[in-house]
Amino acid sequence: LLQFQDVSKSYHRGTEEIHALRHVSCTIEDGEFVVVTGPSGSGKSTLLHVAAGLDKPDGGKVTFRGTDVFQFGSRKRARFRRRNIGFVFQFFNLVPTLNAVQNVSLPMLLDGIGKTEADKRAEDLLVQLGMESRLHHKPNEMSGGQMQRVAVARALIADPPVILADEPTGNLDSEAGAEVLAVLKDAAANRGAAVVLVTHDPEAAQIGDRRIAIHDGNILAAV
Amino acid sequence: LLQFQDVSKSYHRGTEEIHALRHVSCTIEDGEFVVVTGPSGSGKSTLLHVAAGLDKPDGGKVTFRGTDVFQFGSRKRARFRRRNIGFVFQFFNLVPTLNAVQNVSLPMLLDGIGKTEADKRAEDLLVQLGMESRLHHKPNEMSGGQMQRVAVARALIADPPVILADEPTGNLDSEAGAEVLAVLKDAAANRGAAVVLVTHDPEAAQIGDRRIAIHDGNILAAV
Numbered sequence: 001l002l003q004f005q006d007v008s009k010s011y012h013r014g015t016e017e018i019h020a021l022r023h024v025s026c027t028i029e030d031g032e033f034v035v036v037t038g039p040s041g042s043g044k045s046t047l048l049h050v051a052a053g054l055d056k057p058d059g060g061k062v063t064f065r066g067t068d069v070f071q072f073g074s075r076k077r078a079r080f081r082r083r084n085i086g087f088v089f090q091f092f093n094l095v096p097t098l099n100a101v102q103n104v105s106l107p108m109l110l111d112g113i114g115k116t117e118a119d120k121r122a123e124d125l126l127v128q129l130g131m132e133s134r135l136h137h138k139p140n141e142m143s144g145g146q147m148q149r150v151a152v153a154r155a156l157i158a159d160p161p162v163i164l165a166d167e168p169t170g171n172l173d174s175e176a177g178a179e180v181l182a183v184l185k186d187a188a189a190n191r192g193a194a195v196v197l198v199t200h201d202p203e204a205a206q207i208g209d210r211r212i213a214i215h216d217g218n219i220l221a222a223v
Numbered sequence: 224l225l226q227f228q229d230v231s232k233s234y235h236r237g238t239e240e241i242h243a244l245r246h247v248s249c250t251i252e253d254g255e256f257v258v259v260t261g262p263s264g265s266g267k268s269t270l271l272h273v274a275a276g277l278d279k280p281d282g283g284k285v286t287f288r289g290t291d292v293f294q295f296g297s298r299k300r301a302r303f304r305r306r307n308i309g310f311v312f313q314f315f316n317l318v319p320t321l322n323a324v325q326n327v328s329l330p331m332l333l334d335g336i337g338k339t340e341a342d343k344r345a346e347d348l349l350v351q352l353g354m355e356s357r358l359h360h361k362p363n364e365m366s367g368g369q370m371q372r373v374a375v376a377r378a379l380i381a382d383p384p385v386i387l388a389d390e391p392t393g394n395l396d397s398e399a400g401a402e403v404l405a406v407l408k409d410a411a412a413n414r415g416a417a418v419v420l421v422t423h424d425p426e427a428a429q430i431g432d433r434r435i436a437i438h439d440g441n442i443l444a445a446v
């Protein structure tokens with residue numbers, strides 16, 4: 001479903017070159033739940049951004065169902081991303097002027113789903129994540145972990161075939177964290193989504209089918 | 224050193240009243256390391272913001288060495304905070320236009336310490352936290368956990384008597400997280416700082432002298 005073929009990505013600062021990803025190859029199938037772990041700064045967020053077509057690699061190819069994600073221009077890539085990828089950002093990227101339900105329902109509205117249905121599904125998901133008392137709060141009226149759960153719900157609402165979750169439990173206690181992992185696991189197990197979970201939490205790392213360890217831009221193991 | 228006397232804080236949204244803190248009383252002494260745990264949304268960040276004089280309570284009193292923190296106007300309170308409190312924010316609050324060393328040295332420069340000395344201390348602290356290869360990167364050239372470590376270093380650099388750390392390891396792997404906990408523990412043990420660590424990490428919760436559990440704005444236990 002989603003494949004990296006010898007993908008490399010560097011950042012340049014003056015004369016310095018930082019190799020964020022080095023010759024990364026891996027394949028993720030429908031319904032698979034892959035956990036990515038590695039030290040802070042090792043390239044995990046970069047991996048997810050390249051997978052989503054947000055960051056262009058310097059070498060190699062990223063394909064989705066065989067199609068090169070970066071053959072499209074940025075507008076077409078954005079539409080591809082909206083339809084196929086649910087992304088839980090490490091720092092959420094919520095719309096500050098919208099409340100929880102509005103933030104979560106946005107992907108469905110953009111897909112042309114009616115407001116009534118989109119809002120209903122947004123509320124159901126938020127309630128599943130323990131957010132029933134905060135449905136109409138805006139981001140600046142929420143705690144860190146509440147914002148994180150809104151970001152998780154937004155990534156899942158349109159039932160995308162690929163879900164990329166960047167440390168989605170970093171601001172959550174064990175109970176709220178377990179709810180997040182449950183909805184991610186359910187997406188893979190019951191709706192056939194390919195899920196890539198980046199996490200520092202050793203407990204969360206247990207729930208995948210397979211684990212990829214990344215270190216200094218290199219994939220060390222695909223277990 | 225730092226004392227809450229029957230502190231309450233509410234937010235009002237239309238007719239709804241959210242009790243973020245309910246009649247909280249506690250005392251923290253010099254050199255004490257207190258860990259605060261509790262579910263997402265239970266009031267931990269609010270507790271720290273009120274302790275730092277950033278958020279005014281609706282009831283009760285916060286004192287620092289016997290002085291009411293909120294008797295000052297906001298400008299004088301800001302100066303009090305800069306001199307006495309090192310705050311690691313849940314979402315860092317770094318200056319986007321400054322690099323790591325510049326962000327960390329800022330509190331010392333504001334205190335009138337010379338640039339050479341401030342930069343040296345900033346670098347030492349950053350190296351201690353594994354940041355030696357990222358000293359001159361700006362926030363948008365760093366990973367999430369790298370930004371978090373810069374925020375930690377900034378809170379510690381001026382050796383403040385009170386350190387308030389809001390989930391300072393949420394974006395860190397276990398090794399980088401252990402480095403953060405070590406510098407916090409050292410500040411309490413060897414420099415007499417009163418440290419309040421808010422964390423969701425059960426491992427981190429072990430390192431305090433005392434633990435406070437908060438639930439729906441109530442302090443449940445001061446163990």
Ligand SMILES: Nc1ncnc2c1ncn2[C@@H]1O[C@H](COP(=O)(O)OP(=O)(O)OP(=O)(O)O)[C@@H](O)[C@H]1O
Nearest residue numbers: 011040041042043044045046364365366367368369
């Ligand atoms: N614009 C940039 N310029 C230079 N270096 C960068 C830039 N953006 C990221 N980096 C570096 O690339 C490396 C990989 O970053 P990435 O955000 O993928 O790490 P990560 O594994 O997600 O870390 P964390 O667990 O801390 O979130 C980091 O070491 C970071 O400093």
Ligand SMILES: Nc1ncnc2c1ncn2[C@@H]1O[C@H](COP(=O)(O)OP(=O)(O)OP(=O)(O)O)[C@@H](O)[C@H]1O
Nearest residue numbers: 141142143144145234243263264265266267268269
């Ligand atoms: N401006 C606001 N208006 C209404 N409610 C608010 C506002 N700011 C915070 N809250 C609510 O106050 C409660 C306490 O928030 P706080 O940020 O202290 O929680 P927390 O314990 O730090 O949570 P987390 O672990 O998720 O960071 C939350 O339930 C939040 O929704």
Ligand SMILES: [Mg+2]
Nearest residue numbers: 045090366367
């Ligand atoms: Mg990251």
Ligand SMILES: [Mg+2]
Nearest residue numbers: 143144268313
């Ligand atoms: Mg918080």
